[in-house]
Amino acid sequence: MLEQADRARFEADVMPHRDAAYNLARWILRGRAQAEDVTQEAFLRAYRSFSGFQSGNARAWLLQIVRNCCFTWLQQNHVAEQMSEFDELTVPPKPENPESLAMASYDRERLQRALEDLPAHFREIIVLRELEGCSYKEIAAITTRPIGTVMSALARARQQLRTLLSEPVPKGAHLDL
């Protein structure tokens, strides 16, 4: 149990990152209900281990717990996921035409589907960088990977996202956010 002062610090430093925590969970797990449950679990864990967190980047600290909870959940629930490491994830890149890519426009549904179709580790890194605005250093801390790995993984994740975006839209597919 936390001391009163620690609790106040938790409320001030960690609680404001509820949105960041839920957003990350929602994209890694691809579902609202799971994301709510796992976010709650992550906050409880964070609360219990908060006395071990003295100072520093509370958002990165919390998000590391959230993503660990997410990947544990995916494993326990045997979700069919490409869980392999980055090196095995990359599909052979299609030849790209950068000029047309610079002009292409994608609607929200299209982007959402493409992002959800990315392998989990790629989804995570795109969400941290593009939606959460994390620096490479923060992403490295959250995912416990070296910065160099983060950098090259991000390049490949973006490329794969574009490959998915260039594929024809399957009929009847619908997702909700």
Add this chain to the structure above:
Amino acid sequence: MTCELTQSRLHAYFDGELDAMGASEFEHHLESCPDCESRLAAEENLRTSLAGAQLYARAPENLRKRLQISLPTAAVPPPLKDSRSSIEKSWRWLAIAASVILAVLLGTQYMQKLNRYSQQQAMAEVIVDAHLRSLQPGHLEDVISTDQHTVKPWFNGKLDFSPQVQDFAADGFPLIGGRIDVVSDQPVAALVYRRNKHYINLFVWPSTTVSAPEVAASQRGYNVIHWMESGMNYWAISDVNRGALEDFVKLTRSGR
């Protein structure tokens, strides 16, 4: 040059993660490499699309409540003991009355604070929307100039105040132009700066408060810093990292 190394350098440059030396080296390379240049444009297009699609999923109200309830509550102080004599009782009533008044006062103050806080939150949302709007093709600047002496007079007659315009090209934040924007039904000056390939919008308009300290926030993946100075409201917003935006704000406030 499409080797893996160039590719990850391109991304590091695109994300504002190269140091000044690395960035200028890469910019030098860009000048002679149309391939990298269009790749960079493709990345930019993807980022703008992602940002515009509003994919950020905020914690639902229901989850917020669950989080608040599920955390073990702090210990509650034990209740006061009962007192007997009537004098003591009247003192107690007085004390209760006083604490009620104090509670009301504190409550009002707290509500005002809360109100201010949520007003700022709401304003930050509006600023993010304005920033996203400005990134749509052709919306970023109405006057394109890196010269502060061109940009400043451009605002004359278009606004009933005159924003300070400064260029920080020497510090890695070149001024690229300005425009008139509307924030909360009010015309405001928007100054546009660039950090590597990232844009920074600086919104300026008169305020009734003379000055207020900097408040930083992160909304939908954008970093936002707000302050008031000399009777003006300032909102700086960008997708550059927090540190770079703070540097930018420091330059703006040093008023060179």
